[in-house]
Amino acid sequence: MTLETFAFLLASGLVLGGLYALMASGLAVVWTTLGVFNFAHGAMIALGAYIAWQVTQYTTGGAGFLLGAGVSVAIMFCLGFAMHYVLVKPFELHANLVLLAVITTLAAASIMENAILLSWGPRDKQIAPPFTGNIEFLGTAIGIHDFVILAIALAALLALALFLRRTTAGRALRAVAQNREAAELMGFNVSRLVAMTIGLSAATAALAGVFVGSLRFISPTVGTDPLMKSLIVVILGGVTRFTSPIYAAFIVGLAEAFSAYFLVLYWAPAVLFAMMIIVLLIKPEGLFGRRTRTL
Amino acid sequence: MSAPLLELRGLSGGYPPVSVFRGVDMTVGNNEAVGLFGPNGHGKTTLLKTVAGLIDPRDGDIFFAGERLNTEGKMRPRTSRHLNYDLFRRRRISAESVVRQGLIYVMQGNLLFPEMTVEEVLDIAPQAARGRGGAAQMRDLVDAVFPRLRERWHSKIRFLSGGERQMVSIAAGLLALPRLLILDEPTLGLSPKLRIELCEAIAKIRAENVPLIVVDQNVEFLTSLVDRLYLFDHGAITREIDGSAMPSHEEVMTMMFGEAH
């Protein structure tokens, strides 16, 4: 393997890692707060991408891209906020919460995917990457767009982490995730905070969707593959801390990029899933996690 | 005498369909400390959780500072086992509004937020008291009563001992500017040394004229602290003892379980 190939694989692995980190952190935030796995996350990624695509149809270029991302993130935040009241809150106290939430989020995913199909049709679309041109990196040309995506993804994650650690509102969210009853006794509106958490998760999904949409073609089911990848990431990393899925995301991104080069293309995902099962067997709490779930 | 600070009228409740306590009448006057004593597992905590708004009361009313905290009427019995009542039933009481009113319940054996530091917990605690004055004095009081917390300021809660956790719990309750503070078994499971330290701290808080409801298994501590004592047994208040004639441990035991306990 030449240095150029290595650099190319490294760069693409890092971009993938950034994307996966964005998606997985969204999944992990909901999981730690509610103990619920959100199967609609993939559909949220798709919906976010389509909303941004619609905006870029009116405004083009870099401004259109950023505006599209902004609009998409805002709409998806509201949708995620509302989703809590429809899909989770009604049976919050039910013994079968986890199972019921699985079916409601699966149904919500089906609704979103088919709504996309109805509104935008089955034809593949692509969000025009606004930043063209390449830069030299260890001898290969890497698209500026890739770097922009990686930078925005990292910035968004940093912003989210700072929000959760440093602001009172973010600390309140973490309080709800760690001990719901105690949070209620502190006078917090727990339902609204949980809804906000799902909103934040949907917003990160939208952002990831915009990036996926500018790297690949988007179709109504574009979110399924990223959903599965985020699942691997979340398991590998564990969810006990906000940062643990992020490391895992880069490991998975790099592993995917390199294994696609070294192995037959079809085998790469199988390797990842096998890896995930082995990690679950040996260290169920994840590579970087602890057993308790907290935010 | 002016209206009592807290008044429970015929309060019944529990976890449907199980009724845990029935027809509880209880008052706490302004500037009064009231004790609640009774065997474990007879519904004291469930009663206090209901007052704090975590559980809907089945019947009866809770008045705090002259205002009704719960909605009127009684909880309708369920006729279907599977219908999702949470969807149709309005909460009769919400912890959020109770806490906003200044009725602060400090839970028994509270684990709080294991991954947050003392500083973070005490930072979010005053949220409930937004818009009310007196936060600065309360911070001074907390510093004076619990000097230990300053030493553990940046430790995560899960690294604290049980007693330190209880201190953080009470401190967080104080920072919410309580008009009435409910302490549920604050000394449960603590080492004797910490227990003494905590009892002294609670006495200091009482000295600042914070109205209290205290549940504890130690009669001597309770009687030295409170103005009135309620005995609680089998989900109901069985006796009310006035401050002038505080009984000894033995006397309380006899009242509760008869001569042959």
Added chain:
Amino acid sequence: MKYAPSFQRTNGFWPVVIALCIAAALPFFFTETHIRHILILIFVYAILASNWDLSLGYGGIVNFAHIAFFAIGLYTYGIAAKIIGLDPWLALLLAPVLAIAFAALLAIPVLRLEGIYVILVTIAAAQLLFQLVVSQGDFTGGTSGMVLIPRLEIVGYRLSSDGRIGYYYLSLLLVVFSTVFLYKLERSALGRAIKALRDNKYYAISRGVSEGRIRLLTLCASAIFPGLAGAFYGAYLRIASPDVFGLGFLTITLSILLLGGISTIWGPLIAAVVITAFAEILADYGASRSIIIAAMIIAVVVVYPGGLYAAMQEIWGLGTRLRTNVTAAWRRRFQASLRQEAMGVKDHLVETRHGPVSVCDTGNGDQTIIFVHGNSSCKEVFRRQFDEFAGQYRLVTFDLPGHGVSPNGNPDEDYAVEAYAEIIRNLVDSLDLKTPIVFGWSLGGYAALEYAARGTP
């Protein structure tokens, strides 16, 4: 040891017989192959969902690789019959064997994990299998799947050229076998162990239930019929496509299970009929069909998480309550004289905290005796005591809620010894009985003891 009554003596016997007769007769009314195809699909879904319930509902193991059992059956049949060239019937029998083997493999990680991790590892296992199927294009046809899989023949008779009648009865037979299997299993010692492990794991283990063995058996047992159904599906449609691994197929099956009601055998069967038929009615709406069905699923889960079968039972219960209430009211209204003849006094309703109860009260005398009757009895059992003591004491007796001619009570509150004691207390207050002697028979004895324990004079 036998605790449950045999099936012939349960309430469910006749409905099942009738449903079976209808199912056996259906193909003669629906001669269109399309409708027969839908019916076969219903049976396949019913098998998948009801067997999933074994692990998910009864076992409490949220196994998201359940559909993979079906897929393994499908591909085993396809590969064995088409590529290896095995006899189709042998291939059909090989399918569940491989499905069980996969279930046993799956049990290894599942046993070590709990809660949401079980969901995740089973999803991962199913995905791993999917990736393997897709990557082995030479055997499995890759993403486009396998076509022209051999069909089944019975001594030269081709099952595919008869308007699907043969396949219809074969699938019906599968459903019947699967249901009998589940019914027997649920009532066996193994079934009880499975449920015990779900409800209170540590207690069950301390009573000698082996967690590992039972979990393993649960997963393997839940794989048998999905594996068979998968092979049947391959023989029937003659294609095998990796779509069966998709979220869509899983969503439909899981909806059938949850809408039918978990931890019931009949619920998923009923829901399979309802949902598949409903989807067929909406067949012309394309993408909006999926939206309507998904919205309906959310609505049902949110409003009535118990599911269809629980709803049917509750409606049945409501009917019974209404019927008994009407009978009691009718007897109060028109048969009062009959009872007066027996007891010597007329009964009347007295309001208590637990609803009105019917009371007989002789009304005179200083010392009162209250008679409390036993379970499933009524106040008239005390007619001889009333004859005997009428002159010496004031005699009072009453029908407990839901007994005799008293109206039904609220099941959550009124049918308990504490409630009965409270009723006695209410009667003592409202009839001014002072310090009565309370005589209790059987259940009434418990009520009398509880009344005494409350320390009321």
